[in-house]
Amino acid sequence: MIEAGATLGDLRSDPIRTAILLDFDGTLSEIALRPEMARPAPDAVRLLGDLSRAYGVVALVSGRRAEELRELVPVSSVEIFGLYGLAPVVGAGAVRSILPAVEGIVARHPGARLEDKGPSVAVHFRETADPAATEAALESELAGIADRGGLTLLPGKMVLELAPRTVPGKGSVVRREVLRHRVAACLYAGDDVADLDAFRALEELRTEGILTVKVAVSSEETPRRLIESADVVVQRPSGLLELLRSLLN
The missing domain is CATH 3.40.50.1000 (HAD superfamily/HAD-like)
Structure with missing residues (x-):
């Protein structure tokens, strides 16, 4: 330093x-x-x-x-x-198309919350009973959606976010x-x-x-x-x- x-x-x-x-x-x-x-x-x-x-x-x-x-x-x-x-970019439409699938995943994890940002979608799991286990499960499920939708999966503090690869x-x-x-x-x-x-x-x-x-x-x-x-x-x-x-x- x-x-x-x-x-x-x-x-x-x-x-x-x-x-x-x-x-x-x-x-x-x-x-x-x-x-x-x-x-x-x-x-x-x-x-x-x-x-x-x-x-x-x-x-x-x-x-x-x-x-x-x-x-x-x-x-x-x-x-x-x-x-x-x-900004409004190419690829944001892909996020809209996978929104129902993400909503279904979130519904299977009590305490998880979906945040629709428009061009991207975030899944927060801070309020789940076991955040570490939930993160592992969500990461696996959302990674599949990201691959199929041509999106990128961005990790953060108790959050996973799906965004266009053009982010x-x-x-x-x-x-x-x-x-x-x-x-x-x-x-x-x-x-x-x-x-x-x-x-x-x-x-x-x-x-x-x-x-x-x-x-x-x-x-x-x-x-x-x-x-x-x-x-x-x-x-x-x-x-x-x-x-x-x-x-x-």
Whole structure:
């Protein structure tokens, strides 16, 4: 791991040419029993507004729908990239066609819940009696549907998501925004498997001369490989907010 203070100091030295890209659930918000129950950590919205006025780019990159993110973070100067950067794309129709089959699978697992995101479908199993056993069963069943439907199966914290294979991924969003805004530095913070894609993009950008900082937001459910890949590890969303506040000092 790098020395966080020195690296963050580099970001502070040229804020206009720095991008701050952040996941939401588990990063700016504690993981909730259900997605609709999640709220930004105390002071997070105000802090994001302050950062967006000081830094060149501040954006959320999340698996949530963009409309949900905007309601949770009503700051117009913060950019929003929902559904992993997935806009209306080719392949979304395949998700609609397999929806009845997914509903049937969910019905066989008491406590499992289906979240219809439009271009993708998520199955949450946090409220099942045995999440580990349910995950194994769901993964097997949903993988078959994904293969037959030409879809990809994305794992997460107590969730499995079916999405078009054309889903850009967080790494594509990170790379695109860094190059589009021509920034010299980028910090990305996340807490889950999907954030590894963003970390890989930062590693590639680092070889191209961009200063990058990979921040893992750690909790009991954070994947070990995300923590091992990070430059900086903070504890829970409160730890990330402390780090972000230091960027304003």
